[in-house]
Amino acid sequence: MPEASVMRQPHRTVLESLAVAAAEGRPTVSFEFFPPRDAAGEQVLWQAVRRVEGARPDFVSVTYGAGGGTQERTVRATQRIARESSLSPVAHLTCVGRTVPQLRQVVGAYADAGVRSVLALRGDPPGGPTAPWQRTEGGLDRAIELVELLRGLGGFSVGVAAFPDGHPESRTPSQDARVLALKARAGASFAVTQFFFDPARWERLVDTVASQGVDLPVIPGIMPVTNLRQVTRFAELSGTPLPGDLVDRLEAVADDPAAVRAVGVEAATRLGERLLAAGAPGLHFYTLNSSTATLEVCANLGLVRGRLARA
Secondary structure (H helix, E strand, O other): OOHHHOOOOOOOOHHHHHHHHHHOOOOEEEEEEOOOOOHHHHHHHHHHHHHHHOOOOOEEEEOOOOOHHHHHHHHHHHHHHHHHOOOOEEEEEEOOOOOHHHHHHHHHHHHHOOOOEEEEEOOOOOOOOOOOOOOOOOOOOOHHHHHHHHHHHOOOEEEEEEOOOOOOOOOOHHHHHHHHHHHHHHOOOEEEEEEOOOHHHHHHHHHHHHHOOOOOOEEEEEOOOOOHHHHHHHHHHHOOOOOHHHHHHHHHOOOOHHHHHHHHHHHHHHHHHHHHHOOOOEEEEEOOOOOHHHHHHHHHOOOOOOOOOOO
16 A cells, blocks of 8 residues: 555644543653664664554654754654654754744644644754854744744644753743743643753742643653763753762762663662652653663553563
């Protein structure tokens, strides 16, 4: 049968997935990947996608980088997930390096692939997270403008980023909450957080946003630590503090990769337990395209709804 004639059910939006999960009395579970750099990386990504497919996550996403080549690979990877898997993809989109007409073209490509949820982000400057932000000529300056653009196009569930440890450019946690509330009023229907390690900070963010009169599901992001050097680098770039006790435990077994992984899985499991007990609507896992540890955490938390493929 020609591919064009194949009929499939439309992918759920994140908002629909949250509603279905709540009706079933469970949290959502979702995974995030990064785009491949080359053909070998694409194979690794697709192997990870197939492994998590068996866990029946509510949605998955692919990050959207600052470089043009990375952006194109993100679009292609998201389109492929939408067309060739049973997973519901959330498309990432940033203001970086695109004019408004170009952003509309990317959104159109996502829509043509059946994508119905978009995570609207300002994005990091091309020079890196610590470089000064500069708006692309003819483009957008803030995530809230991207939210408004997407809502104007219609047909999408629009998500935004949230920062329990504070955005690197924010002065206070309350400023982060106010910005998140403004994004919700502009049309955002859900938020996904940067990875973090202190559940109390997620609770504080959610409570502060609610005090602004905004009802916005804020899905916490978790990154199981399987490589201390790598996660330390990510934490430095994002401004996320690493707990001293976790660092001590990881450094004590630094020469044993299996032990490092075990500590990371245990810590992520405990964090997930505390967040779910505090009322988190779901958990979003940053996989780094290596899904084994993430799936182990999900199994520990009872979040695997299907049969997992072998690694």
